[in-house]
Each structure stands twice: as C-alpha cells, then as structure tokens.
Amino acid sequence: MNRLWPAAAGIAGGVLFYSLGIPAGGMVGALLGTSVAQVLCKNKLVIAYRVKIGVRVLLGIFVGMGITIEGLAKVQHILWPALINIGNTIVITTIATLVLTKVFKWNFTDAILSSMPAGLSEITMNAEDMGADTVLVTTIHLFRFVSILTIIPLIIKFFI
Amino acid sequence: MDLFTILLAVLIGGAGAWLALKVKVPGGAFLGPVVTVAAYQVCVGNLPLRITGLRLGVQIAAGIVIGSNFAGVSLESLKKLLKPTLAVSAIMVVGGLLNALVVHYATGFDVLTSILSTSFGGQTEMVLISESIGAEKETVLVMQLIRMQMVLLVILQITRIYLAVKAKKKGALENE
Numbered sequence: 001m002n003r004l005w006p007a008a009a010g011i012a013g014g015v016l017f018y019s020l021g022i023p024a025g026g027m028v029g030a031l032l033g034t035s036v037a038q039v040l041c042k043n044k045l046v047i048a049y050r051v052k053i054g055v056r057v058l059l060g061i062f063v064g065m066g067i068t069i070e071g072l073a074k075v076q077h078i079l080w081p082a083l084i085n086i087g088n089t090i091v092i093t094t095i096a097t098l099v100l101t102k103v104f105k106w107n108f109t110d111a112i113l114s115s116m117p118a119g120l121s122e123i124t125m126n127a128e129d130m131g132a133d134t135v136l137v138t139t140i141h142l143f144r145f146v147s148i149l150t151i152i153p154l155i156i157k158f159f160i
Numbered sequence: 161m162d163l164f165t166i167l168l169a170v171l172i173g174g175a176g177a178w179l180a181l182k183v184k185v186p187g188g189a190f191l192g193p194v195v196t197v198a199a200y201q202v203c204v205g206n207l208p209l210r211i212t213g214l215r216l217g218v219q220i221a222a223g224i225v226i227g228s229n230f231a232g233v234s235l236e237s238l239k240k241l242l243k244p245t246l247a248v249s250a251i252m253v254v255g256g257l258l259n260a261l262v263v264h265y266a267t268g269f270d271v272l273t274s275i276l277s278t279s280f281g282g283q284t285e286m287v288l289i290s291e292s293i294g295a296e297k298e299t300v301l302v303m304q305l306i307r308m309q310m311v312l313l314v315i316l317q318i319t320r321i322y323l324a325v326k327a328k329k330k331g332a333l334e335n336e
Contacts, residue, residue, distance in 0.1 A: 007224055014220035024289040026216045030223025038230035039238065047228045053177070055221045056189035056284065061173035062218045063190075063287050063297065064197025065207050071298035072202070078299070081267040082306045085278050088262060089307055092255035092280075093315065096248050104244045112319055114248060117280035118311040120229065122186050126316060130323060139233055139241050140248050145226060147249035148256065148281040153289060155257075160271055 006045035010034035023153040031149055035142070089117060106136075114140040169207045172196050186312050187305075190284045194301065219288060226282070252280045269299065277303035 013033025017025030038044055096115035100106040106114075109132045113123060120141050127137040176196030180188030201207060238245075256279040264274035272295040276286045283304040290300040 006228065010224035010227055011220055014216070014223055018216050018219070023293045024219055024285070024291075026219025027223040027226075027285060027288055030220040031227045032223075034224045034227025035230040038227060039233055039235060044231035045224075045228050046231055047225055052225050053181075053189045055225045057173055057177040057193050059218060059222055059284050059288065060177065060190040060193030061169050061197050062214070063284075063291060063301070064173065064176075064194040065169065065201065066291050067194070067198035067201060067298055067301075069202050071296060072198075074296055075298050075302050078302055078306070081263050081269060081277070082303060084263055084266055085259065085303055085307055086310050088255070088259040088278070089280075089311065090315070092251060092259065093311075095255070096251045099247050099251065100244055103247070106244070109323060114244075116311050116315060116319075117252065118308055118316070119187055119282065122312055126320075130320065135232065135237065136241065138229070139237060140245055142229055142233065143245045143249050144252050144280060145282060145285075147253055148279050149226075149285055149289075151253050152256075152275060152279050152281065156272065156275065156289075156293060160275075 003043045003045050005041050005043070006034045006037035009037035021157065023156050024149075025153070028149055028153050031146060035146055093117065110136050113137045117144070120145065165207055166211075169197060172200050172207075187283055187308060191305065215292065219292070222285065222288060226285070256280050270295070273299050276300045278307075283308050 010030040010033045012029075014026040014028075014030035017029025017032075019025070022028055034045065093112070093115045097108075097111045100111035100114060101108055109130055113127045113130065113132045114137050116123060120138070123141055124134055124138055127134045173193030173196060176192035176194070177189050178192070180192030180195075185191060197207065257275065259278040260271070260274040263269055263278055264271055267274075269277065272293060273290070276290045276295050277300045279286055281289075283301070286304050287297055287301045289295075290297040
C-alpha cells in the first residue's frame with residue numbers, strides 16, 4: 001500500500017494543477033507530486049515496463065486523434081525552422097557540456113550524455129553502453145524534464 | 161461512450177506501436193500510434209472519443225510515469241548533484257526560450273508553437289502541452305521529432321565514434 005503513495009500524490013498534484021488552469025496541469029502536477037513523493041518516500045513506486053509502454057501508446061492514440069489535415073498542411077514548410085532548431089540545439093548542448101567539464105570537472109562522456117536533449121530511456125541505455133555513470137546522467141535528465149515541464153507551462157500561463 | 165470507437169482506436173494505435181517498436185524507432189511506443197491513428201483520421205474518418213476526463217486522465221498517467229523514474233534518486237544523491245543539475249537545467253530552460261525567440265522571428269511561427277517546438281522537454285509531453293493550449297500540435301510534434309532523431313541518430317553516433325577513436329589512440333600510446 002505504501003508504494004502507492006507516490007501515485008496518490010501524483011493524482012492529487014495533477015488534479016490540483018489542472019484546476020489551477022496551468023497548461024497540461026494534469027501532467028505537470030502529477031509529475032511534481034510523484035517525483036517529490038518518490039524522493040521522500042521509503043517505499044518507491046515502480047511501474048512495470050509494459051505499463052509504461054501502454055501509457056505511451058495511449059498518449060499516442062490520444063494525440064493522434066487530434067491531428068487534422070489542416071494541421072498537417074502547416075508542416076510542409078518545416079525545413080528551415082528545423083535547421084535553425086538543430087543548429088541551436090548543438091550550440092546549447094555544447095555549452096552545457098563545457099560547463100560540466102570545465103566548471104564541475106566531469107569527464108567528457110558523462111558530461112555530453114547529460115547534456116544531450118533526447119529521450120530519457122534512449123540516453124540511459126546509451127549511457128550504460130558507453131560506460132557513463134548512469135545515475136548521474138539519469139538524475140540530470142530527470143531534473144531537466146521536471147524543470148522544463150514545470151517552468152514552460154507556468155511561463156505560458158503567466159507571461160504569454 | 162462508443163465502445164466500438166474505443167476498440168478501433170486501441171487496435172489502430174496498438175498496431176502502430178507494435179510496428180514502430182519492432183522496427184526499433186526511438187520513441188516508437190508514442191510515435192507509432194500517433195502516425196497510424198492520424199493516418200486513419202486523415203484517410204478514413206474521425207475517431208471522436210467523447211469520454212469525460214480523458215484529457216485529464218491521460219495527462220495524469222503521463223506525469224505519474226515520468227515521476228516514477230525518480231525511484232532511483234535519493235536526497236543524498238540530489239544534494240551531491242544539486243549545482244550541476246541546476247546549471248544544466250538553467251541552460252536548457254534559458255537556451256530553449258532563446259531558441260524559441262529565434263525560431264519565432266525567423267519563421268513566423270506563433271510564440272506558443274515556437275516555445276513548445278524548441279523546448280528541451282520530452283517529445284510526448286511537449287505535444288500534450290500544445291494540445292491543451294491550442295498551439296499547432298502537428299508542428300510541435302514534427303519539430304520535436306526531428307530534434308530527437310537528430311540527437312540520437314547523429315550527435316550521439318558522432319560522440320560514440322569520437323570516444324572510440326580517443327580510446328584507440330590512448331590504447332596505442334600506452335602500448336608504445
């Protein structure tokens with residue numbers, strides 16, 4: 001039963017943030033509630049890999065149902081924005097890597113894997129393959145997720 | 161609640177996920193259903209699912225799954241990693257917002273779409289946020305997809321090659 005506390009905290013956080021009108025508040029609140037509870041609780045919530053995949057599939061179905069021909073038509077001129085985005089991504093990744101290696105004296109492998117803005121599971125698998133410290137890399141990426149998924153909706157709600 | 165529509169959506173989405181995972185597409189469990197369900201909607205017809213609370217339920221499920229990854233993180237490890245963690249998070253948040261500004265002014269994308277297309281959050285999560293605020297989710301999806309695949313298929317592989325060459329040179333020097 002104790003292992004369900006993080007899930008309960010997630011549901012409570014999700015409902016709270018949703019009712020506050022924060023963009024994607026259900027997700028942001030659930031993420032914050034669950035992650036705080038996971039760090040503080042002795043008994044951790046462990047979600048089976050199949051369940052995680054199942055949730056991702058449901059998310060994909062949900063998002064797919066919202067896709068329209070009109071929306072897809074706007075995507076045809078994506079090359080130039082994509083190139084700008086890729087260029088800036090490389091610059092930002094480089095800056096983060098340099099800060100970790102020069103300021104915090106991390107080794108290059110840990111630093112660059114911690115700085116690459118890619119999916120958590122893909123980066124963790126590659127970190128293991130490449131002999132990086134997976135705890136380090138995972139922690140940095142989890143915090144990146146939490147920071148961005150919390151701050152961006154708040155910026156959108158209060159400043160835009 | 162239309163049971164047939166739900167089953168059809170799950171079948172189409174499940175097929176997309178299965179195929180994408182089989183072919184080992186990064187993020188395939190999410191992308192596969194997006195592609196197949198969207199393709200069905202565009203080619204055949206809409207799959208409207210009017211289930212009260214579906215959006216909230218989906219968002220909460222996503223948040224709990226991401227938050228559960230903190231199982232391996234302890235207060236002690238957080239204290240040790242606090243400064244580098246804050247530094248990288250700050251760079252990513254600020255860098256992402258600056259990136260959004262550049263994209264907005266260079267391309268004419270609206271501000272919301274620019275921010276969500278360029279933020280370094282998860283692909284799935286950024287699309288979920290764009291869906292909830294009326295940003296152009298198709299644009300966000302494709303921009304995030306391109307960024308993610310480029311990082312995994314290009315930057316990561318270049319890094320692997322660089323580290324392999326470096327290790328070889330180090331080995332050669334040690335043998336001399």
